[in-house]
Amino acid sequence: MGRAPCCDKANVKRGPWSPEEDAKLKSYIEQHGTGGNWIALPQKIGLKRCGKSCRLRWLNYLRPNIRHGGFSEEEDNIICSLYISIGSRWSIIAAQMPGRTDNDIKNYWNTRLKKKLLGRQRKEHQLARKSGLVKQDTIKRSGGVGGNSTNSHSAVPATDDQNPYWPELPVPAVPTVLPQQQQQPCFNDHASLRKLLIKLGGRFGSDVNHNHETNQVIQGRPANIQPTYQVLDDDNYSPYAAAAATTQQMDEHYSGKNMQSLFIPRCGIHALNDSSPSLSNDVISPHQFAQTHYIVNTDNIDGPGNGIMNNMFQGQGGNYETDQLKEMVVYNNNDNQHRFDGLEFFCGEEMMVNNRITSSYGESIGWGEMLGCPPVASSSDDYHDSMDRLIMPATPGQERGFANDQLMSGYPGEAL
DNA sequence: AAACGCAGCAACCGCCCGTAC
DNA sequence: GGTACGGGCGGTTGCTGCGTT
Incomplete structure (x- = not known):
């Protein structure tokens, strides 16, 4: 009927x-x-x-207080980072940006931001290629977890300029013999675009991190990430490090010892606070956290299919009780398929191999570079400056828990 | 000046989900 | 438990204005 x-x-x-x-x-x-x-x-x-x-x-x-147009750089960053994390959930993204409507953000993304970002990445990559800076990561491509050659074709870039907007991507070290049709980039759908954006923005090294400067692989916390994170205690959700987690805490986190912690980048707090009056500075409540931030559930990381749950909640004006929140946020895995179905792109052919998240390329351009922000700073001050401008840190995968190879073992409801 | 192409945006369409009955 | 309904959402369409030829 x-x-x-x-x-x-x-x-x-x-x-x-x-x-x-x-x-x-x-x-x-x-x-x-x-x-x-x-x-x-x-x-x-x-x-x-x-x-x-x-x-x-x-x-x-x-509706009152609606703003149209005039998106700021900060708003651009918010949109981009949220798009990477949750995809085209425009209403959720809009919920983080007071005065913006989902329709506005959607239009802005489709008409400008997408082109802006991809165009910039493409341009920079061309420059990098010209200057011989593009490296070829043969280890990852041929023998690493992402080395499944049958999975790599979709990101093989075209070398012509048929489409002025789609970026040229790093050329795989091992040439992929494919029909010409398959070698064309296929980014005309959201899933492909999101994969692309993750490649562009994330130095997702699975359980390793690749140091561009030294060509070394770093285990655990990336060396260029300073301990500037607030870590929320799992039991009472109170920040036990109001200003910043210690290096040890971060190291524990990245090494998996502190896997019950919730963590968020400070820059994310600041960026969101700037436009979100309901949030206080530096310290956020569980409710606020649920409204505005990702929560990484690392429960049962050793259990099959119970790895990372990278989630985000929309406030919707509701007031979650703490217990309810905890249940939703961390402990209740019953409805994950519903809540996480925006993250299916993590299981894309390039991103999920053998239950691990990986990048097709050992190297990629970070968000900071992509968005025109300085690369990872060498000094602490520079770092904070750049981080404050970016909602997505230079190594977003780590902040979302991808540094640990166990984290991305899939989420409930997702067949791997 | 007219024709054409393109970008931006408002509005619509259709599907999905929650809920009431 | 099944069905109908309304709300919400993402994707798409079509109009409009502007720039280019």
Whole structure:
């Protein structure tokens, strides 16, 4: 049985809204609210509009404190980092950006940001190739966890300029013999784009980290990451290091000893706080955390299919009780498929090999570079400066727990 | 000046989910 | 437990304005 239409499409007006219609709708909602029924609302106020159309008009345009256009660099960063983490969950992304609507962000991403980022990455990579800085990581490609040659073709870049926006990606060390059609980049879908962005932004070295300067592989915490993280205690969710975790704490975290901790990058707090009045500086509550940050559940990392749960919650204006929050955040794995279905790209052919997350390329351009920010700073001050400008740190994978090879052993509900 | 192409954006479409009955 | 319904969301469409030829 088919679904009944929400309204009589023959008798409803479509297309752009007139100022009179806007005024009617706005005036009514400001005085009476929506009444909890969008379908009935247009009839109440004598609008020949579909209820859903009214809702959309209100949410995207008439609602107070809506901002249009003029996205800042910081907002760009937020969008990018959240897109990488959760994909095209525009409503969730919009929830982190007061005054922005999901529709606006979606349009901005599709029309500008995507091109801007990919264009910049492509340009920089071309420069890097010209200067001979592009290295070829034969270890990872041929023998590493990501060395499944059958999985690597989709990211093999085209070398022509057929599409001015799609970036040229690092050329695999081992030439892949594939039909020409397969060698063309296929980034015209979101999943591919997200994979690409992860490649661009993440130095996801699975259980290792690759030092670009020395060509060394670093175990555990990357050497260029300073201990500037707040670590939240798992039991009471209170920051036990208000300003920063110690080096030891970070090392423990990266080595897996402190796997019950929740952790977030300070820069993320700051960046979000700047636009989120409900958040206090430096110390966040469980509720705030749930509203705004990713939570890494490293429970049962040794159990099959119970590895990382990299999650994000939308506040939706709700007030989660602490226990409820804890259940949702860490302990309740029952509904993970539903909550994490935006993360399926982590299991893409390049990213998930043998239950590990990996990058197709040993090297890639970090977010800082991609977004025009300075590369990882050598000094502490420079580091903080760059981090404060970036919601995504220079090595985002680590902050999300990818540094440990056990973390990405899959999440519940996901067949690996 | 006209035609054309493109980018940006508002609005719509259709699917999914939660909930009430 | 099944069904109908409304809300919410992501993807897509189509209009408009601007720049280029």
